[in-house]
Amino acid sequence: MDGVVALPAFPVVLVTIGRNIITVGAFHFYSFDPPSVMIGIKPKHYSHGLLAQAGEFAVNIPLAAQLEQVELCGELSGRDADKFEQTGFTPIPAVKINAMLIGECPVNLECRVVHRVAHPGSHEWFVGEVVAVHIDSGYTRDDALMFWLGQFRAVGGLIKGKPNDLLFNH
Amino acid sequence: MDGVVALPAFPVVLVTIGRNIITVGAFHFYSFDPPSVMIGIKPKHYSHGLLAQAGEFAVNIPLAAQLEQVELCGELSGRDADKFEQTGFTPIPAVKINAMLIGECPVNLECRVVHRVAHPGSHEWFVGEVVAVHIDSGYTRDDALMFWLGQFRAVGGLIKGKPNDLLFNH
Numbered sequence: 001m002d003g004v005v006a007l008p009a010f011p012v013v014l015v016t017i018g019r020n021i022i023t024v025g026a027f028h029f030y031s032f033d034p035p036s037v038m039i040g041i042k043p044k045h046y047s048h049g050l051l052a053q054a055g056e057f058a059v060n061i062p063l064a065a066q067l068e069q070v071e072l073c074g075e076l077s078g079r080d081a082d083k084f085e086q087t088g089f090t091p092i093p094a095v096k097i098n099a100m101l102i103g104e105c106p107v108n109l110e111c112r113v114v115h116r117v118a119h120p121g122s123h124e125w126f127v128g129e130v131v132a133v134h135i136d137s138g139y140t141r142d143d144a145l146m147f148w149l150g151q152f153r154a155v156g157g158l159i160k161g162k163p164n165d166l167l168f169n170h
Numbered sequence: 171m172d173g174v175v176a177l178p179a180f181p182v183v184l185v186t187i188g189r190n191i192i193t194v195g196a197f198h199f200y201s202f203d204p205p206s207v208m209i210g211i212k213p214k215h216y217s218h219g220l221l222a223q224a225g226e227f228a229v230n231i232p233l234a235a236q237l238e239q240v241e242l243c244g245e246l247s248g249r250d251a252d253k254f255e256q257t258g259f260t261p262i263p264a265v266k267i268n269a270m271l272i273g274e275c276p277v278n279l280e281c282r283v284v285h286r287v288a289h290p291g292s293h294e295w296f297v298g299e300v301v302a303v304h305i306d307s308g309y310t311r312d313d314a315l316m317f318w319l320g321q322f323r324a325v326g327g328l329i330k331g332k333p334n335d336l337l338f339n340h
Contacts, residue, residue, distance in 0.1 A: 122202040160321075
């Protein structure tokens, strides 16, 4: 794990599968066309079986201010707890998939599983095509939360590039 | 691409294939055990064919201060330019694979391709098992460079977690 620990930080997201919520640090885009993302889940986790069965999930991008709820969703198991009740988050029915979105998260991506990566490892990666998108009008990238092995971080400051208001068409 | 543009930032890395250098924003870990990473490359790019043929690559994590070289490696094609010469970077032979490492980058991960993700999209993702690791003694996660569609960023400040000096065994 030596080398992997050297990576700086990745977005941490809350993934909803049905009414369950899991905290996922293994998350990236997969393709721009069609727009797709991917998430990695340990096969032994309860949520892995849920996702394999459901075949759809939502990515909810939390605010840095929601760190406490992000940690809670990472610690509790959906076997034992209703995480919407535990966190106080508001469940909002998704439009195109059968799952709850987290009302307090500024970005929700509704996804259908289109591929499972067939190579063994600590995680199994699921590719999901984005079939619906909800972005709060006030959201910018600065609001999100980053994580990697042992450290939660803010999104870093802009060094070079477009200002946030040129990135989104709200 | 609406939803994908909302993602905050990911590490941007320099990937060497033989003596070519490419800038890769599509990069994540794949598995802790065995330690593996993955990179996404557009099939139309020159480097895609190089990687498919070589079957091995190195991930070089650049410093935020190397932004100029990172941009240069993203703009030039390896078809036309020797990017070590263009950037002034020092090529260092890898130990376990047949590729050059970038001497000025504080982290180098030598990887062998063990899987290509068989689902179409704008990118093809290559999974590489990490077979050798080099980390400069002074490196911390704060030194790295982040990127996502249109914006280069610093690594964000620590909100909660271990200090950097507890993460690495230099």
